[in-house]
Amino acid sequence: DVQLVESGGGPVQAGGSLRLSCAASGYTVRYCMGWFRQAPGKEREGVARFAARGGRTAYADPVKGRFTISLDNAENTLYLQMNSLNVEDTAMYYCAYDTQFCGGANCADERFGGDCTNWGQGTQVTVS
Numbered sequence: 383d384v385q386l387v388e389s390g391g392g393p394v395q396a397g398g399s400l401r402l403s404c405a406a407s408g409y410t411v412r413y414c415m416g417w418f419r420q421a422p423g424k425e426r427e428g429v430a431r432f433a434a435r436g437g438r439t440a441y442a443d444p445v446k447g448r449f450t451i452s453l454d455n456a457e458n459t460l461y462l463q464m465n466s467l468n469v470e471d472t473a474m475y476y477c478a479y480d481t482q483f484c485g486g487a488n489c490a491d492e493r494f495g496g497d498c499t500n501w502g503q504g505t506q507v508t509v510s
Contacts, residue, residue: 391505404477414489
């Protein structure tokens with residue numbers, strides 16, 4: 383079974399930075415990786431996506447230019463560097479892996495982030 387363990391969340395002041403990490407194990411192949419978030423009372427939303435083949439990335443509009451997703455293959459760790467944080471970024475952040483090609487070649491298919499997704503337990507980010 384795929385295991386994803388997030389870390390790096392916590393409280394931070396507006397304008398500050400955090401780097402989230404997601405250590406992965408137990409997978410044979412991965413097609414898409416990503417970070418999603420869910421704020422209280424809101425639906426879960428995609429933040430950033432990373433296609434394993436080619437390394438193509440994509441970002442949600444609210445985080446473009448502020449967040450960067452990256453992968454350390456040697457460490458099997460996915461990162462999310464978050465800069466210029468604001469209170470709207472407060473949420474539980476989840477790491478996600480697609481091991482069934484649900485997301486398609488560009489990881490844009492909505493099934494990635496739905497039922498066809500492996501999830502971590504989440505790490506809380508609180509911006510004040």
